[in-house]
Amino acid sequence: MRYFYNIFVLALLVQASAHAEVLPELDGYTQITTSYVTGVFEGAAYGKLVKLDNEMIFEFNQYGYFYAYHPKVAVYRIFITPQQQNTVGSSTSDIAIYKLVIENNLQDKAFSVRKIK
Numbered sequence: 001m002r003y004f005y006n007i008f009v010l011a012l013l014v015q016a017s018a019h020a021e022v023l024p025e026l027d028g029y030t031q032i033t034t035s036y037v038t039g040v041f042e043g044a045a046y047g048k049l050v051k052l053d054n055e056m057i058f059e060f061n062q063y064g065y066f067y068a069y070h071p072k073v074a075v076y077r078i079f080i081t082p083q084q085q086n087t088v089g090s091s092t093s094d095i096a097i098y099k100l101v102i103e104n105n106l107q108d109k110a111f112s113v114r115k116i117k
Helices: 002-020
Strands: 029-037 049-051 057-060 071-080 094-103 113-117
Touching: none
Parallel strands: none
Antiparallel strands: 029 071, 049 057, 057 113, 071 094, 094 113
């Protein structure tokens, strides 16, 4: 019985380490916080808002469907300098770009979002 318990624990550790790897699309981003989606998460859609338990609110810039109740969320951010911004105007300040990694996301991707609050 103890043997099967050890195998089970080892399987959980391997699975956790596989999801802990940094996704390529997060290269250069810094994890700034973790929280939980308030209530039920029914996927991402363009313009859809998601509220986190820490009072942060984000708007999705892409689509991705999956269902989860109160999933954990890691919030990532990168700052883009005026030189990196391909804008017509002359911006003088950095812009923060955000991505969310949501637990139980079988697509293994970071969702592009805009911070509302």
